[in-house]
Amino acid sequence: MQSSSTSKDDEENALLNSLPKARFWNIVELRQWDGYWFEPGLLKSAITFRSSFHARNDDVLLASPIKTGTTWLKSLSLCIMTRNLQTLDEDEEDDILTKGSPHFHVPTVEISVYSTEEAAPPRAAIYEAAASAAAPRLLHTHLPYAVLPDSVKESEGCKIVYIARNPKDTLISMWHFLNSQFETLTDGGGGGGPFPLEDAVDCFCSGVHIYGSFFDHVAEYWAESRKRPEKILFVKYEDLKCEPKRYVSEIAEFLGRPFGEEDEVGVNEVLRRCSLERLKNLEVNKTGSVVFPCPNSSYFRKGEVGDSKNYLTAEMERRIDETSRLKLEPFGLFL
Ligand code: PAP
Numbered sequence: 062m063q064s065s066s067t068s069k070d071d072e073e074n075a076l077l078n079s080l081p082k083a084r085f086w087n088i089v090e091l092r093q094w095d096g097y098w099f100e101p102g103l104l105k106s107a108i109t110f111r112s113s114f115h116a117r118n119d120d121v122l123l124a125s126p127i128k129t130g131t132t133w134l135k136s137l138s139l140c141i142m143t144r145n146l147q148t149l150d151e152d153e154e155d156d157i158l159t160k161g162s163p164h165f166h167v168p169t170v171e172i173s174v175y176s177t178e179e180a181a182p183p184r185a186a187i188y189e190a191a192a193s194a195a196a197p198r199l200l201h202t203h204l205p206y207a208v209l210p211d212s213v214k215e216s217e218g219c220k221i222v223y224i225a226r227n228p229k230d231t232l233i234s235m236w237h238f239l240n241s242q243f244e245t246l247t248d249g250g251g252g253g254g255p256f257p258l259e260d261a262v263d264c265f266c267s268g269v270h271i272y273g274s275f276f277d278h279v280a281e282y283w284a285e286s287r288k289r290p291e292k293i294l295f296v297k298y299e300d301l302k303c304e305p306k307r308y309v310s311e312i313a314e315f316l317g318r319p320f321g322e323e324d325e326v327g328v329n330e331v332l333r334r335c336s337l338e339r340l341k342n343l344e345v346n347k348t349g350s351v352v353f354p355c356p357n358s359s360y361f362r363k364g365e366v367g368d369s370k371n372y373l374t375a376e377m378e379r380r381i382d383e384t385s386r387l388k389l390e391p392f393g394l395f396l
Pocket residue numbers: 125126127128129130131132133136230233234235237335336337338340360361362363364365368
């Protein structure tokens with residue numbers, strides 16, 4: 062008799078084979094599902110997440126496209142949510158961020174919790190932490206809104222904080238990150254060297270991309286956040302950079318953990334603990350890998366607004382701006 066896991070695998074493989082296919086950066090196989098493109102392993106995780114996750118009313122789900130400030134949002138939300146367990150003075154020993162990467166404390170569900178791939182050692186611990194943690198749970202996803210589990214969408218209490226970023230800076234951050242991950246496979250299949258930026262711009266604007274179109278991803282969460290502002294808080298990376306106290310206070314308020322009017326010290330301490338320079342230099346982030354094979358250190362680079370100017374030609378900028386104009390501005394969204 063066939064085991065149930067084999068038949069589930071067979072069903073998933075049959076589904077995967079029936080879906081439209083494409084390639085990302087000439088390296089990664091993609092499948093199209095619910096209008097978005099996914100790497101097959103992530104798609105299987107997304108399907109499992111959608112069918113088996115039961116949101117609790119006090120869950121917090123952080124969401125983002127890749128490279129829009131995920132690591133920062135994870136760190137800030139973790140500090141905000143665990144504030145009652147920490148004294149928030151300058152005692153480093155007391156700081157949960159010194160004990161593990163933000164990606165360890167706040168797992169990305171489709172990568173670290175529902176992954177069907179062989180578990181790397183930290184994953185099992187992450188799974189336990191997510192599945193049995195005393196409420197409230199703090200989780201993260203890169204998945205588009207369209208494919209989230211119904212229980213997340215329907216739960217009154219489960220809140221979503223989404224972080225978006227300027228598309229040009231997002232693309233450049235991603236280009237650096239993925240080039241370092243694909244180092245030996247880039248250049249159209251194994252020649253080494255960075256993937257041609259012009260082709261990366263093509264891919265980004267076409268939407269044939271890991272996790273699907275950046276523009277659709279952002280527009281969809283934006284539209285939902287307008288409809289249900291009590292459920293989804295939409296934050297821009299640039300706003301956080303420009304007015305950090307205001308937006309950290311807003312996130313805390315949204316999560317039901319407001320800083321008192323007098324608590325400027327608390328806000329400042331959360332921001333100090335989560336600063337790029339500090340996180341980058343913590344031992345837990347300088348070494349190891351929570352999301353195998355990405356080194357923990359690879360999530361920290363420059364963190365500057367406008368860094369894309371140093372890489373994109375005027376024509377590349379024009380094409381990305383044009384895509385934003387077509388895809389985001391009709392929703393009243395300017396990034
Ligand atoms: P992920 O989606 O793969 O988890 P994510 O954290 O969203 O990555 O993106 C990394 C970017 O956030 C990097 O931007 P850059 O390439 O333009 O430099 C990284 O430097 C930036 N970043 C990481 N941590 C912080 C932080 N604490 N404050 C501000 N920016 C940060």
